[in-house]
Amino acid sequence: MPSESFQRLHFFEKIAPYYDFLIDLLTLGAYARFLRKAIEVLAPEPGESILDLCSGTGRVASWIAQRVGESGKVVGMDIAKNMVEIAKSRYKNFKSLTFLKQDVTEPWADHPLFNGIFISFSLHELPEKDWRGVLEQSYLALTEGGRMVIADFNPQLSGRRRSLLQIFFRIFESTNLSFLSFEQGRILNEVGFKRIQTFPVLSSLFQITLARKTDSFTPSR
Numbered sequence: 001m002p003s004e005s006f007q008r009l010h011f012f013e014k015i016a017p018y019y020d021f022l023i024d025l026l027t028l029g030a031y032a033r034f035l036r037k038a039i040e041v042l043a044p045e046p047g048e049s050i051l052d053l054c055s056g057t058g059r060v061a062s063w064i065a066q067r068v069g070e071s072g073k074v075v076g077m078d079i080a081k082n083m084v085e086i087a088k089s090r091y092k093n094f095k096s097l098t099f100l101k102q103d104v105t106e107p108w109a110d111h112p113l114f115n116g117i118f119i120s121f122s123l124h125e126l127p128e129k130d131w132r133g134v135l136e137q138s139y140l141a142l143t144e145g146g147r148m149v150i151a152d153f154n155p156q157l158s159g160r161r162r163s164l165l166q167i168f169f170r171i172f173e174s175t176n177l178s179f180l181s182f183e184q185g186r187i188l189n190e191v192g193f194k195r196i197q198t199f200p201v202l203s204s205l206f207q208i209t210l211a212r213k214t215d216s217f218t219p220s221r
Contacts (some may be wrong), residue, residue, distance in 0.1 A: 012056075016082035019057050025169065034201060035060050035120055038208045039067070039153035041199060048070040048115040051075040051141065053104050053134070054078055054122030058087025058097070065097045075111070078100040082127040095169060117142060120151040124179040136191040142213045148193065154200065154207040155182040161205060184209065 015022065023031050038201045039060065044050050051060040055076030065074040074208040076099045078084050085101045102108055103128055117138045140146050158164060162180065165202060188196050193211035200207055 005081065012080045012085065013082045016057060016080065016086050020042065020059055020081070030202075032059075034064065034206060035151065037199075038118070038120060038149055039063055041208050042116050042118055042149040042209050044068050044072070044116060049112070050116045051086040051111075051114045052076045052081065052119060054117040054125070055087060055099065056079070056080070056082075056083050058091050059098060060118065060120060061087065061099070062091045062094060065091070065094045068096060070095050072096050075096070075100065076107065076113075076122055079103045100162070104134055104137075107137070109141040111141060113143045113146070114141055114197075115143055115146050117146070117148040118151075118201050119149070121153075123150055124173065124176050124182075127183070128176075128178050128182075130145075131179075132187050135187055135193075137190045139213055144213060147212045149212060150209040150211075152207065152209075153179065154204050155179050155184050157204060161203060165205060179211055 012019070015106070042050070042064070044064050046067070046069045048068045050064050050068060052064060052074065054063045055078045058076050059078040060197065061074050065072070068074060074097050076084075076087060077104060078087070078099070080105055084101045085097050091097050091099075119138075123134065124133060142148065153165060157180070165180055166177070169180060173179075185196055185198070188209070188211045192213065194214045195212040197210045198207050201212070
């Protein structure tokens with residue numbers, strides 16, 4: 001019997017051509033607005049090199065590419081072959097944009113260093129055992145002074161809002177329920193990130209996190 005992670009990957013492979021349309025329809029455009037807000041927090045500048053982890057169909061990567069211009073570089077990584085192929089086809093005219101089929105839970109930090117790393121609504125989808133490793137690789141893949149933006153569910157809510165997210169996760173994200181206990185800020189700090197800021201969205205159900213690599217540091221476990 002296929003594992004649940006395989007089934008989810010298969011699901012994303014199947015809906016890849018319709019993913020952006022469906023999610024915009026289901027959220028009445030709120031999802032795209034949230035992502036654009038997260039890009040504003042990342043604040044890509046002309047000439048910068050940016051990595052979009054779990055880049056899906058490449059829409060966010062294309063928005064970032066518009067900000068960095070042809071003198072910059074944007075790399076999108078995703079494990080889903082169909083997502084990557086659609087991204088390559090849709091944005092083939094973006095000279096600064098590259099898409100790679102890559103499992104981000106496997107080693108990838110040997111790429112040239114990036115000024116910024118972006119990941120949206122994907123960290124919670126990864127296996128719990130890989131959360132720290134992905135953040136650690138991200139730290140190592142950044143230039144000094146680089147930054148990472150994580151746009152996702154708020155993993156440390158309490159009270160009624162936590163209960164609301166728990167209900168949502170039990171229905172739609174049952175295998176990822178432990179994300180709601182993930183001490184994201186502490187782990188970011190442990191792997192080396194400094195100046196960690198959080199920006200709550202929609203009554204704090206969602207959160208944009210900005211973490212900076214500001215000085216030399218050896219990640220510890």
